[in-house]
């Protein structure tokens with residue numbers, strides 16, 4: 078019996094990765110660092126400061142913590158400009174129906190995201206009301222693949238980890254789910270997300286009942 082479903086944000090409910098990329102790209106350009114879309118893959122699910130460290134590494138730049146804080150803020154200002162222009166149309170196909178159907182079944186729904194901007198994004202998408210708990214980057218101290226974000230989500234919903242399903246687009250997120258003792262559904266490429274119990278391409282046309290059945294077939 079599935080007690081709760083925990084959702085990553087970026088790459089699962091909404092495609093904010095391109096806004097992160099554009100904001101980091103602007104910063105990297107200003108620093109004279111050649112930051113590519115390929116590099117951007119390394120930043121998925123990674124915290125803001127760790128992302129900056131990865132970019133500075135690419136450019137072989139070493140900076141003081143003070144300077145790094147300022148650059149991270151600068152990137153976030155640009156990112157926020159994109160976020161503030163988002164609307165409901167950017168929710169990925171099928172997501173809203175899937176979340177609504179879960180609630181009707183009495184399954185707990187939580188967000189488990191590394192992003193400190195997660196509450197703002199939920200508000201822009203007008204789906205905040207579909208979540209029983211929101212665990213975001215301000216509530217965790219350890220980044221995925223540490224299970225903290227998902228364990229806190231399960232705890233908030235009073236659900237046992239083994240009765241939880243995590244939906245993730247990042248390898249580190251799938252590992253975090255496994256480390257939490259939860260079932261992991263990858264959203265994206267089956268080859269990249271081979272450690273997931275099951276991989277789906279998205280939520281379009283998917284019902285919770287159908288997904289639970291598939292999960293059962295893949296885990297028994």
Ligand code: G16
Nearest residue numbers: 086087122123125190191192193194
């Ligand atoms: C997201 C993104 C990451 C981003 C991180 C922190 O995580 O995937 O690329 O660096 O949040 O975001 P912010 O700068 O808004 O705090 P997730 O866990 O939702 O995929």
Ligand code: MG
Nearest residue numbers: 085087088246
């Ligand atoms: Mg993600």
